[in-house]
Amino acid sequence: MRLATAVGWMMAPFVMLPARWSKLSATSRLVGAVWSSALLLSLLALAMPHGAPSNPAQQVQAKVVPAAASPAAPATPDSDELP
Secondary structure, eight states: OHHHHHHHHOHHHHHHHHHHGSSSSHHHHHHHHHHHHHHHHHHHHHOOSSSSSSOOOOOOOOOOOOOOOOOOOOOOOOGOOOO
């Protein structure tokens, strides 16, 4: 049970602190409040987006290009068919 309590204090002090507040000494309350605040602020910092995305989405407009007929290249005889 002591191990579970220790792990609870390390991982989720903001849950453990109110549950044990009346049983804690003044020093323990201060340390618990500071640790809880640090963890909550770090969780909020991880959850917040950081500025503009590095590669924003771009819109592409379809462009219709009509096919242009090009004149046919003149036929050249193969090297075997030369007179």
